[in-house]
Amino acid sequence: MRVVITGLAFRTPLGCTIEEAMANIESGTRRIARVENIDLVTEGFNGAGEVRHRGKVIKSDHTIDRKIQFFEESLKELESSTSLHSRYSPNDIVLNIGSGIDYIDIEAIFKERESVFKEKRGEKVFFKSFEQISNIALKSPILGGINLFTAACVASTQAIGSSYRMIKEGYRKAAITGGSDSMVNHINYRGFQDLGAMTPPSNPPFACRPFDKERNGTALGEGALLMLLEESSQANPNSILGEIAGYGTTMDSYAITDPDPSAIPLSKAIKKALAEAQITPQKIDAVHLHGTGTAKNAPAEYRALQIVFGERVSTLPVFALKGQIGHLIGSCGAVEMLAVIHSLQNQVTLPTVNFTTPDPEAPLFVVREKPLR
């Protein structure tokens, strides 16, 4: 049984339509800029990849949980563009979505601290992700399960992988999957800075430098991407954008934030996915990596590829999107599927922006300047 992607809807820093987003991916447009939607009131780095439409940041009020806004808009768009509900009953459709930390409206606490906070103890200012997503999905209606994946940076990848398994095993006929997240709010942005993973103050468009020797931290981004997965025999052949052929997931069990430098568990995840897809490493033409721009990420990813691909690692082209849009945390795997689809459709590996100086500790073949065909 083959599992295919037959629809996309998204809200990303690269745009909200397929034409706009693909053009920006291809041209290497940098969308990390000084945050516009809120005043971060921070002395540190103040950039992020905010969701834009035709180049302009989509603004929203502080009473809105942006990740829920992006999710809801994407869901409506996906449902209408795929005629999903006319082809499947609500019980046949499952929602598997990756997301992140709950949103706290601290501006409301400040403005209404005498009334709202004292009386309600956070009830009006604390937005529960699962509850909000469930309410939207049930109205849709999606009745085949509503599942929120929250494994931080791999949340949306686990959501997509789990959807793949559900369709492949015949457990559900259709899966709406992907991710939606926004850490570009006061509490979560400051929290991420406190964790020490954020780049220090610098020029935002050049702040996140995946694989570069001078990389010194990541920048946050926000956005949502939802896709429809179906079994291939049920899909309109003209709507097929790609196929998910295998999925593997492992855990490092090493440290709270650092990757296991041996990269053995990471390499096992790649091997599991390849084995399930019945593809040998020799058949792989390019790899899209996580590429956060943090010090420890690049050597771990290099080591994993070295274990899987052996000597080919030095000639195997790799790509990372985060230099353009930042780290979308709970939705990064989903939104970065846009670049994967671009590579597959155009048979190119794109240049990774902000990569200028190779790192001897992670000597990956990072494409520069122009696409590699």
Add this chain to the structure above:
Amino acid sequence: MRKIYKKYLAQDEIPIYNYIKKRKLVKYFTRDVMAAMVCVGELSNHCPFTEETPFFFSRGESEYPLLFEQSSPFLESVEEGYTFKQFFNRATSLVSPLIHFKTMRNMGHCFISIEYGFKGDNASLTGSLSGLLTSALLSNCEPQTPILIVASKLNLDSSAEGGAAIVTKRELEGHPLLNSNSEAIQFFNQ
């Protein structure tokens, strides 16, 4: 199927140190993660885990933000000429950096994995019971392979619940709760 469930009231001491070797991690734990860790610890006495044991965790939605607990002494204050910037900086300086680890949804999953060295198939979820059971049911292991499923929940009254079970795919096939949109802890406390 072997199932363990624990509930601790706000005033109860959770015997976490009886169930953890990596004691330095405890400072990052919320009470629901402690409850889950105790359940997994008790379960491990009966079911030896391996590195490859598939492990799925679904954490309940928190009923109150920990942030408010630490910063509440000043949050209600009203001062003349008080700006949002002053307010925000004072609020965040009151909050321990540890709180960020406590609010991250997958931390319970991470801590239990680190404690037991789990490196196999996995997923970390929030809320959903159907997601927890379906993830286990569709795990890429043999039908009789023991799978660890865990849930936790921090309640509005500060009570904490934890549950852990060893199941097999065969036991989960056709389970009546596979389609449940309830919170995952209900699999353990019913």
